[in-house]
Amino acid sequence: MQEREVHIKAVFFDIDGTILDCSGAGKKSLIKATLEVFGTIGNMKMVDFQGKTDPVILIESLHNMGFSEQSIAEKSGALKEKYFSYLEKFILEHDSRIMPGVMEIIESLAGNDRVLLGVLTGNFRESARIKLDRFNLSAFFKIGVYGDDAPVRNGLPPVARGLIRDTLGLDIDYGDMTIIGDTVYDIDCAKNVGAVSIAVGTGWADRERLLARGPDHYFEDLRDTGRVLDIILS
Numbered sequence: 001m002q003e004r005e006v007h008i009k010a011v012f013f014d015i016d017g018t019i020l021d022c023s024g025a026g027k028k029s030l031i032k033a034t035l036e037v038f039g040t041i042g043n044m045k046m047v048d049f050q051g052k053t054d055p056v057i058l059i060e061s062l063h064n065m066g067f068s069e070q071s072i073a074e075k076s077g078a079l080k081e082k083y084f085s086y087l088e089k090f091i092l093e094h095d096s097r098i099m100p101g102v103m104e105i106i107e108s109l110a111g112n113d114r115v116l117l118g119v120l121t122g123n124f125r126e127s128a129r130i131k132l133d134r135f136n137l138s139a140f141f142k143i144g145v146y147g148d149d150a151p152v153r154n155g156l157p158p159v160a161r162g163l164i165r166d167t168l169g170l171d172i173d174y175g176d177m178t179i180i181g182d183t184v185y186d187i188d189c190a191k192n193v194g195a196v197s198i199a200v201g202t203g204w205a206d207r208e209r210l211l212a213r214g215p216d217h218y219f220e221d222l223r224d225t226g227r228v229l230d231i232i233l234s
């Protein structure tokens with residue numbers, strides 16, 4: 001097969017804390033939408049959002065208020081509609097920033113025909129788009145797997161592999177897949193399938209905790225773009 005002769009690497013970026021920081025606009029939007037749709041936010045202010053999919057954040061926040069997973073799922077359409085519309089608004093009002101080096105790395109990888117560039121995130125597909133569009137980044141990513149696609153993050157790499165196979169006809173070994181993220185959950189989901197894990201310290205997790213999880217590579221941030229690209233492409 002023609003495609004077999006070209007060695008393709010798939011590179012997946014997490015969004016929050018890795019590509020960008022929207023300074024709490026996401027959390028604020030989700031809290032406001034949840035309050036309006038469910039009449040309560042339950043535990044949401046206590047829930048650690050890091051590395052979790054949006055559906056899991058909702059379940060953890062609301063289950064002690066008597067909402068079953070099914071009752072949360074039934075209202076998810078209404079919730080998403082409000083959440084996305086608040087996010088569109090708040091993301092412009094908050095001091096969002098793109099992390100150091102990320103723009104250059106994304107541009108370089110997107111222009112490399114040996115690389116398939118994607119996002120792998122716990123965000124809903126639409127909230128991911130809104131966040132990426134804040135910095136005109138959506139078009140760089142050929143593929144995406146989202147919180148809508150699997151209930152937990154460890155389920156996302158297999159979805160990504162299947163999606164690449166179904167949409168592009170490429171069977172990418174997990175060893176040719178790199179997952180870049182700012183939490184232990186990004187590291188876990190890479191290691192779980194044997195993908196290459198790059199942890200980055202631009203999120204909220206402390207360095208010792210990330211290193212203890214054994215990522216293949218660790219960077220304080222991605223500003224040393226030459227070195228980061230060498231590792232990704234090696």
Ligand SMILES: [Mg+2]
Binds near residue numbers: 017018051182
């Ligand atoms: Mg993150």
